Amino acid sequence: MSRSAHPAGPRHADVLPEGHYAAPPADLNHLDARVWSRTVTRNADGAAEVGGLDVRALAEEFGTPAYVLDEQDFRARCRAWRAAFGQGADVFYAGKAFLSRAVVKWLHEEGLNLDVCSGTELAVALDAGMPAERIALHGNNKSAAEIERAVTAGVGRIVLDSFQEIVRVAATAARHGVRQRVQIRVTVGVEAHTHEFIATAHEDQKFGLALVDGQAAEAVRRVLKLDSLELVGIHSHIGSQIFDMAGFEVAARRVVRLLADVRDEHGVELPEIDLGGGLGIAYTPDDDPWEPQDIAKALGEIVARECETAGLRPPRLSVEPGRAIVGPTAFTLYEVGTTKELEGLRTYVSVDGGMSDNIRTALYDAEYSVALVSRTSDAAPMLSRVVGKHCESGDIVVKDAFLPADLTPGDLIAVPATGAYCRSMASNYNHALRPPVVAVADGRARVIVRRETEEDLLRLDVG
Numbered sequence: 001m002s003r004s005a006h007p008a009g010p011r012h013a014d015v016l017p018e019g020h021y022a023a024p025p026a027d028l029n030h031l032d033a034r035v036w037s038r039t040v041t042r043n044a045d046g047a048a049e050v051g052g053l054d055v056r057a058l059a060e061e062f063g064t065p066a067y068v069l070d071e072q073d074f075r076a077r078c079r080a081w082r083a084a085f086g087q088g089a090d091v092f093y094a095g096k097a098f099l100s101r102a103v104v105k106w107l108h109e110e111g112l113n114l115d116v117c118s119g120t121e122l123a124v125a126l127d128a129g130m131p132a133e134r135i136a137l138h139g140n141n142k143s144a145a146e147i148e149r150a151v152t153a154g155v156g157r158i159v160l161d162s163f164q165e166i167v168r169v170a171a172t173a174a175r176h177g178v179r180q181r182v183q184i185r186v187t188v189g190v191e192a193h194t195h196e197f198i199a200t201a202h203e204d205q206k207f208g209l210a211l212v213d214g215q216a217a218e219a220v221r222r223v224l225k226l227d228s229l230e231l232v233g234i235h236s237h238i239g240s241q242i243f244d245m246a247g248f249e250v251a252a253r254r255v256v257r258l259l260a261d262v263r264d265e266h267g268v269e270l271p272e273i274d275l276g277g278g279l280g281i282a283y284t285p286d287d288d289p290w291e292p293q294d295i296a297k298a299l300g301e302i303v304a305r306e307c308e309t310a311g312l313r314p315p316r317l318s319v320e321p322g323r324a325i326v327g328p329t330a331f332t333l334y335e336v337g338t339t340k341e342l343e344g345l346r347t348y349v350s351v352d353g354g355m356s357d358n359i360r361t362a363l364y365d366a367e368y369s370v371a372l373v374s375r376t377s378d379a380a381p382m383l384s385r386v387v388g389k390h391c392e393s394g395d396i397v398v399k400d401a402f403l404p405a406d407l408t409p410g411d412l413i414a415v416p417a418t419g420a421y422c423r424s425m426a427s428n429y430n431h432a433l434r435p436p437v438v439a440v441a442d443g444r445a446r447v448i449v450r451r452e453t454e455e456d457l458l459r460l461d462v463g
């Protein structure tokens with residue numbers, strides 16, 4: 001079937017998917033501000049620009065695939081979260097979403113704290129100058145070495161996740177003659193409306209100590225008996241990519257209820273609660289995320305109301321957004337390789353990356369959007385599936401998308417909202433070399449994580 005057979009209207013219209021791509025967008029060239037980072041525009045040539053730089057020049061200089069991160073947007077989001085929560089609360093950026101030395105520096109400068117969940121994330125944070133007291137350590141299976149490192153560095157809090165860990169952290173702190181600040185992570189029994197693999201507060205999963213069967217209360221009892229631990233609060237994280245505040249509301253209510261129980265049983269008012277991260281972002285223009293000021297207001301009101309009911313002094317609140325800060329700030333820039341039209345179905349558009357740089361589509365059925373960014377096009381919309389170059393039929397980056405029918409090998413396309421959980425979950429499958437992260441701001445670009453090289457991989461292969 002030739003392209004000219006479909007001069008107008010979408011091709012493959014007989015298999016239009018449900019949802020966002022049920023119909024092609026009115027203008028395929030439009031870069032929708034709901035999914036693209038703040039400084040993205042099209043220039044006079046029709047190419048996309050970010051931070052004042054043409055994506056064609058970025059591809060030329062840094063190669064593809066590449067994650068392009070809009071520093072101005074990242075900093076603006078940090079400031080918005082800080083301002084929304086104010087002096088009476090703390091914002092811990094969740095480093096698992098994406099962490100690098102540059103990011104740590106920006107966080108430090110913008111007054112955010114940092115949540116890490118491994119000894120190596122902790123090492124990056126400390127190396128890049130984040131003060132230890134502004135770091136929280138998470139993890140359901142922290143090793144002895146990780147605990148040792150956190151305690152000796154003097155991290156501001158360790159979030160305890162199991163009974164064994166209470167003993168381990170207490171012993172390590174005692175050995176070093178310090179009193180370690182800790183929170184207890186509880187599972188509040190909320191089914192967050194998100195993918196099963198990223199919901200974390202129902203009881204049947206590996207994180208935290210359940211409220212419902214008294215495990216959380218028992219953990220409090222045990223921690224309060226240990227001189228080397230200072231129990232400062234309770235932590236709850238209900239899941240990720242959540243749009244519905246109802247789950248947070250239930251979580252806040254149950255956590256405050258536990259604080260009241262602790263006061264009643266032990267005569268102690270714990271001074272902190274952390275309600276975790278999990279706020280959703282727009283991956284497609286259909287998603288409608290909360291703004292930080294609305295989240296801060298809603299959470300603040302819930303906690304205040306529940307504390308008043310329970311007769312408690314409102315504790316200091318903290319939150320741990322990861323995706324909501326870094327997710328929208330980056331896009332992945334790919335070069336189009338082969339395209340394969342399946343008549344009556346769709347066109348497979350292969351790019352020079354794939355599931356090794358974005359596992360989220362394969363893992364969570366995540367939806368993304370995509371656009372031709374090296375030029376504009378007036379061609380008809382073509383129902384497309386953007387796939388990678390890996391030996392796996394599930395190697396899909398964007399499941400359903402309209403791209404212009406004149407798409408050609410060598411064109412650049414970009415997938416927005418890939419700042420979170422893409423580079424940080426990237427793999428070397430098929431010995432793919434993980435792409436660089438290029439930060440752009442004010443007309444300047446710099447590599448903050450360089451592209452892996454064959455030498456990097458061969459150096460590990462010592463057989």
Ligand SMILES: Cc1ncc(COP(=O)(O)O)c(C=O)c1O
Nearest residue numbers: 094237240277278320321322323
């Ligand atoms: C304990 C904890 N805090 C914060 C986050 C960050 O979540 P998100 O990136 O969805 O905000 C996670 C990941 O889901 C987490 O497990």
Ligand SMILES: N[C@@H](CCCC[NH3+])C(=O)O
Nearest residue numbers: 096198240241360420421
């Ligand atoms: N990695 C997941 C979310 C889990 C976050 C960590 N608890 C994602 O890409 O959506």
